[in-house]
Every structure is written in structure tokens, then in C-alpha cells.
Amino acid sequence: MTDTTHTGKTIDKAGEPSTSPLTPYRSDLLERFRAEAADQDLWVFGYASLLWRPEFDAQEQHASRVWGWHRALKMWSRLNRGSPECPGLVFALLPGGSCQGVVYRVAPNETDEVLRRLWAREMPMDVYTPSWLTCQTAQGPVKALAFTLPRSSPSFTGHLPAETYRQIFQQASGRFGSTIDYARQTYESLKAHGIHDRALAALLRHAD
Template identity: 55%
Template sequence: MQALAVRDTAALLAQVQRQWGGQSDLWVFGYASLIWRPEFDAVEHRPALVRGWHRAFQMRSRINRGTPAQPGLVYALVSGGMCRGMVYRIPKDRGREELDRLWSREMPTGVYDPRWLRCQTMAGEVMALAFTLSRRSPNFTGRIDDHEMLRILRHAQGRYGTTLDYLVRTAESLRQHRMCDRESERLLALAQRAGLV
């Protein structure tokens, strides 16, 4: 198996901090677990729409929801389409501290490409930090057939729990906020038909 390159996460964090600048509140876009387990102290959150990116259950997880021997899956923000999610506003005086905590969670190996994305909300547009995934990343799986998906849902488990639990909690949270996409609904139905849920 080819070893995965680990990126310099400290350099990526420093770049994002420079881009943000600390002169205004920090906005973060959540599209999966950041909706139901944000783990940072935001003073405001709003439903938001991002164009040009979509939520895809197509990223290997070798730490949080799987292991190197039995990789799991998590959602990623992949180019194309659109995505409904949540934006969170963190006051500028707590921005660096909360960004450090967020970085420890989302970027232990630097798998994501952090980007500032235009997020449309009912109260206007905000520029928010989002964690995207390149289709060229070795962690991008592309489409997975249902047989393989069910195998992963049955067996993959990492430091934060199972891939199955992650899928179910994300889909239920998206339903609750009326932002569920067709593929998330389909995957949840697949797991239910297989008796996993």
C-alpha cells in the first residue's frame, strides 16, 4: 500500500490565519458533522447555501471513522453542484483560539484543502472557511458501489466511532434542518434496508 503524504498542517493554518487577518469575526461553513457536533463556541449560526461545491460521502477516514487497515468514510465538500449547510460566526477576539481547536479536529493529516467560500444566507452573503477535498486527493474515493458501501458501514470504526453512526447522525441532522440531499437520503435508506439502522 502506498504511504500517504502528510501535509504541513501548521503552514496551512498560518496561511488561513493570514487570509482571515483577525480584523473581523470568523465564519465557518459546516456541511456534515460540524452541523451536529461543532465543538467550537459560535455566537450565531445560519442556514447557508454554497454554489460550486457539493456534499459527497467519498472521503476515506483512517483516523476518525476508520483505521489504516479498515478505512471508513466521511463526507467531504467536493467541486460541482451546490450544498446546503450551516455557517457559524465566531467573534474575532476568540477566532484564533477556536480556529486552533477546529484545526486539531479537521486537519490532523492535512487532508482537506481549506478555502474561503461565498455562503448565501437569508441575512446576506458571508465568506466562510470551509474544508474541501480535491478529486486528486488519495483520500477521494469517487463513487462507491452499494456492496462495498455496506461492507464499510458494517465494519469501519475509528477514534470517534463508526462510519455508520456518522452517516446516520449526519443524515438525521440534515433532515432536521431541512437540508438533506438525495444521496444522503439514499445511503440512509440503503443502510436501513440492510438492517444496519
């Protein structure tokens, strides 16, 4: 789930993202994806919290791999998993390498509603770049919606030293809980799907 209070965009007095209507950009982008997915199955690629909290009913799901992108705990979080005083981290899908996850199929009659819910969850501040990615499965390739992050984004952390991860794992917590709990829950969910993320396992050793 995205968290973008650090971008300087509108935040209400309680420190929560504004619940005002979608900006023209977000609205136009949602409408484009709604049009492209209209009257057909919607496939959604999950690589982090969508693995353990998809918030929609899938008709089927399959283990999948996306080439050209990789999962990384390199998006700043100053609301959901951290605070302005002690920023936390959430996962992003960054260019390069490959990523194993789960691809979900949503029935055509539910596509529109699921897209709206995903936009409310992942795109409240336009940080992610929603993309159609080719997901390889044992049943063949499918085109799925995935929320990616460009390295040019101010939300991208760049390289973080081990000591920074150690400090974040020890201290960072936000309205949805701590960064370390989020990372561990993602790791355990990946394992439950038969996926071993060695990079994430290595990062979690900084919490020991």
C-alpha cells in the same frame, strides 16, 4: 473530522496521528488564514460533523448554501470511522453542484483560538484544502472558511458501488464509532436544520 492514516504520513506506534508540531506547510497555511481573518468575524461553513459537534461557541448561525461544491461520503477513514483492515468513510466537500449546511459566526476576539482548534481537528495531515467560500444566507452572502477535498487526493474514494457502501455500513468502525452511525447522525442533524439530503438518504438505504 478528517482521518488520514491511509496517506502514508507519520503515525505513532499506537496508531494515532503524530502530535508533533505543525509542519512548515500546515503552519504557513494556518498563519495565512489567521492573518486574513485577524480582527474580524470568522464565518465557518458546516456541512457534516460540524453541524452536530462544532466544538466552538457561535455568536449566530444561519442556514446556508454554497454553490460549486457538494457534500459526499467519499473520503476514506482508516482511524476515526474505520480501520486499516476495514476502511470506513467520512464526508468531504467536493467540486460541483451545491451544498446546504449551516454557517457559524465566531466573534473577532475568539477567531484566533477557533482557527487553531479547527486546524488541529481538520488539518492534522494536510488532506483537506481550506478555502474561503461564498455562503448564501437569508441575511445576505458571507465569506466562510470551509474544508474542501480535491479529487486528486488519495483520500478521495472515487465512485463506489452500492455493495461497497453496504459492506462499509455493516462492518466499518473506528476510534470515534462506526461509519453508519456517523452518516446517520449527519443525516438527522441536517433534517433538524430543515435540510433534506436526497443523495445521503439514498445511500443510507444500503444499510437497511
